[in-house]
Structure formats: structure tokens, C-alpha cells
Amino acid sequence: MDEVLDQLNKTSFIDLYKQKGDNQEQRRKDLLDAQKSLRNNLVDTCRGILALVDAAENNDCFQEKKALYKPKIFVAGFTRCAYSNVLMLSEWMVEQPEDFHENWYVVPCPKGVRTLVVANRGTTKLYSKYGQFRGEYKTALPGGSGALKNRCCILDCFQPENSNIMYVLDLLAWNTQPMTDGETEFRHFWMESHFRDIPELERISKKNKLIFKILPKVLCTRENFNEFMMKAPHFPNFNPPLDGLLFYHKLAHYYSGETPLVGWIYPYMVPEVFGKDIQINPVYNLEKPVNYVNQAEFIARFNETYRKRTKKFRNSELPMETAPSLPSGEKENDNTNSEPQPMDQLAPTEKSASECESNME
Structure with missing residues (x-):
């Protein structure tokens, strides 16, 4: 435990996630122990999420330039992204946690783009998980319209392609109150209770241009999990279809x-x-690839596909919006000089399984 605390004082939680030689279960335990011990002194970029929002809003690269460029060119022209590496990303679940039936939730994830939603100063802006600007709207979220411009709300969402529906995965801040210190159970309860107080979020109106729907978190008791896995579809009329499961x-x-x-x-x-x-x-x-052997082999081929496509992308001089897509939602390379990160510690949740499978055929 002392070794973990020493490391946290010197570096950040991301280094703890990537320790070599530790299995997934042990890293979970270390992280939860450190979380208890350092509750008031955690080293994490989300601790200052509201300060980050203020800094981004005051940064020239996010102001006034929208009128000078078409949106795609504007996005591709960013040399730095204030909101990069803000969202919480997953690892591949390769083993059942020891406390799975007592302390884990499962969340159905629609096929769509992982999106950071920032409602602040009377407008709501959308960013990719790499911090790239994706759009601006008026919403009924705190801070998302003129009437609520002195407030702030930050959400972690999925947005299906060509859709005005935001499927809410998590909550980072609500009404100028940071929520990143709250546990998963508390954040979800807070979202549900406060969304009920704003029925305007469920429909399109003059003051609300996006619909917000909270993704369910189902506690993974044996009975609940079996019932959950027998359900299909998880989204009405198969639209959007289910992509994968987050735990x-x-x-x-x-x-x-x-x-x-x-x-x-x-x-x-x-x-x-x-x-x-x-x-x-x-x-x-029926969604299983025809050449599927097992999860370990799938991840190995997935990693190899990612490395090849990322290398090709790094050597390309195409603008960001026309660069070749990466397999199953993994990282576009915002910095063309950086090396790809290991896929077994990233969240393959931004493109569909079918895209990943076609890349590996």
C-alpha cells in the first residue's frame, strides 16, 4: 500500500492503471485502496474540471473562430485540445471480478460517438473524447441556455450518427458542483433525480435542441445479469443498435x-x-465474427489491426476529418508524433463491432 501511495504522490492515477505484471483484479484493489486513502488529495485531471471549463472558454482557440471557418476545417485546425483525455475510458474486461455480483453495474452502449457535453455560459458545446469541437446547441441543461448561463453541467455521452439524441453515460459536474469525487452509485442517482426535475430534456423545443436519455446501470446480481443478457434489443426499434457492454x-x-x-x-x-x-x-x-476463436485471440488481432492502421495514419498528411478510421472506436492520433497506446488498456467503444470485424477479415 505504501508503494502505491508513493507512486501516486509522484505521478498520476494513469500510471497506476498501466503497471506491468499486475493482473486486472489486483490493480482494481490497489486503485480502490488508494481512492479511500487519498480521497481529499487525489492526483487527477478531473478534480479541476470546472477550472478546465473556464480555461477552455477563455482560450482564444475556442472563441470567435467559428465564424471564420467551416466546422470541419475549424476542428482539423486545432493545434491543442483543452478537453483531450478528460473522459473515463475502459479496459477490456478479461476476467470476472471477485466482487462482480455485489459491486458491479452493466451498461448497454449504443453504436455512436463518445461525446463530452459541456453546458456553460448559456450554450452547450460537444467535443469528441480527444477534445475536438463537434457542435454547439441550446439545451435545458444547467448552463446550457441564456436563462441558465451562470451555471455549468458536464456530461459523458454517446451520440449515434445523424441523431439529436444524447445517451448519457456519466456525470462530471452539475450546476457548478463537481461530481467526479462521487462514487458511481451516487453519480447515477444524482443524474436520475435531477433529470426528472427538467422534463424539457426529453423533447426538442426552441430552448432545447438535443434530447438527453440516461443509459441504465443494472446491478450485476446473478438474476439481474442473466435477465439483462436475455434482453434484445436494448434500444427501441433497434435504433441505435447495441454496440457493447460497459461494466x-x-x-x-x-x-x-x-x-x-x-x-x-x-x-x-x-x-x-x-x-x-x-x-x-x-x-x-449472430454478431460474432466468422473467424472468431476466443477473446484473447480477438484482442491480439485487434491490437495488430490498430497498430497497422495507426502507423498508416501517422504517416499520412490527410486532415483529421478525412483520415482513415481506426478499428472499433480506438484513438485517433491527435499528435502525429506520439506512439499508439496499448489496446488492452483502451476503450473500444466509439465505432461498431462490425467495423472492427471488417477491418480484421
Whole structure:
């Protein structure tokens, strides 16, 4: 424990996530222990999330330039992204946690783009998980319209392609109150209770141009998880279709970057990771790649595909919006001089499973 605390004093939580030689379960325990011990002194970029918002709003690169360029050129022209590495990202869930049925939630994730929503100073701006500007709207969120311009709200969402619906995954701040210190269970309760007080968020209106729907978090008791995995579709009329599953530890705070306290898998991998006694709807097996062997082999091929495509992208001089897509939602390379990060510690949740599979055929 002392070694963990010493490391946290010197570096950041991201270094703890990437310790070599530790299995996933041990890293989870270390992180939760450190979280308890350093509750008031955690080294994490999300601790100053509201200060980051103020800095971004006061930065010239986010002001007045929108009128000078078309949106895609404006986004591609960013040389720095104030909101990069803010969202909490998952690791592949490669083993069942020891406390899975007591302390974990499962969340169905739609196919869509992972989006940071920042409602502040009377407008709501959308950013990719790499900090690139994606759009600006009026919403009924605190801080999202003129009537509420002295407030601030920050959400972690999925936005399906060509959709005005934001599927809310998590909460970073609400009404100028940072929520990143709250545990998963508390953040979700806070979202649900406060969203009920703003019915305007459920429909399009003159003052609200985006619809916000909270993604369910289902506690993974044996009964709940089996019932959850037999359900299909998880979204009305298959639109958007289910992409994959995120698993949240009940006690996890909101950390920026990758964390073993959030896991990701595709539905057809559930029996392999959690045991064959977990029954899944047969429709999920239809999504399994024809050349699928097992999860470990899939991840290895996934990693290789990512490395090849990222290397090709780094050597390309194409603008960001026309660069070739990466497999299954992994990181576009905002800095063309940086090396790709290990895929087993990233969240493959921004493009569909089918795109990933086609890349590996």
C-alpha cells in the first residue's frame, strides 16, 4: 500500500492503471485502496474540471473562430485540445471480478460517438473524447441556455450518427458542483433525480435542441445479469443498435483516462468471461465474427489491426476529418508524433463491432 501511495504522490492515477505484471483484479484493489486513502488529495485531471471549463472558454482557440471557418476545417485546425483525455475510458474486461455480483453495474452502449457535453455560459458545446469541437446547441441543461448561463453541467455521452439524441453515460459536474469525487452509485442517482426535475430534456423545443436519455446501470446480481443478457434489443426499434457492454464498479470515482474499474466487452464474449451458466440472447451470437476463436485471440488481432492502421495514419498528411478510421472506436492520433497506446488498456467503444470485424477479415 505504501508503494502505491508513493507512486501516486509522484505521478498520476494513469500510471497506476498501466503497471506491468499486475493482473486486472489486483490493480482494481490497489486503485480502490488508494481512492479511500487519498480521497481529499487525489492526483487527477478531473478534480479541476470546472477550472478546465473556464480555461477552455477563455482560450482564444475556442472563441470567435467559428465564424471564420467551416466546422470541419475549424476542428482539423486545432493545434491543442483543452478537453483531450478528460473522459473515463475502459479496459477490456478479461476476467470476472471477485466482487462482480455485489459491486458491479452493466451498461448497454449504443453504436455512436463518445461525446463530452459541456453546458456553460448559456450554450452547450460537444467535443469528441480527444477534445475536438463537434457542435454547439441550446439545451435545458444547467448552463446550457441564456436563462441558465451562470451555471455549468458536464456530461459523458454517446451520440449515434445523424441523431439529436444524447445517451448519457456519466456525470462530471452539475450546476457548478463537481461530481467526479462521487462514487458511481451516487453519480447515477444524482443524474436520475435531477433529470426528472427538467422534463424539457426529453423533447426538442426552441430552448432545447438535443434530447438527453440516461443509459441504465443494472446491478450485476446473478438474476439481474442473466435477465439483462436475455434482453434484445436494448434500444427501441433497434435504433441505435447495441454496440457493447460497459461494466462500472459501484465505488469508482470518475477518473480521466483508462481505468480497470470500468470494463468493456462485446455481448457474445459474456459466457467466455463470466461463465457458461450466464445465458445470452441468441441474437448476440449472430454478431460474432466468422473467424472468431476466443477473446484473447480477438484482442491480439485487434491490437495488430490498430497498430497497422495507426502507423498508416501517422504517416499520412490527410486532415483529421478525412483520415482513415481506426478499428472499433480506438484513438485517433491527435499528435502525429506520439506512439499508439496499448489496446488492452483502451476503450473500444466509439465505432461498431462490425467495423472492427471488417477491418480484421
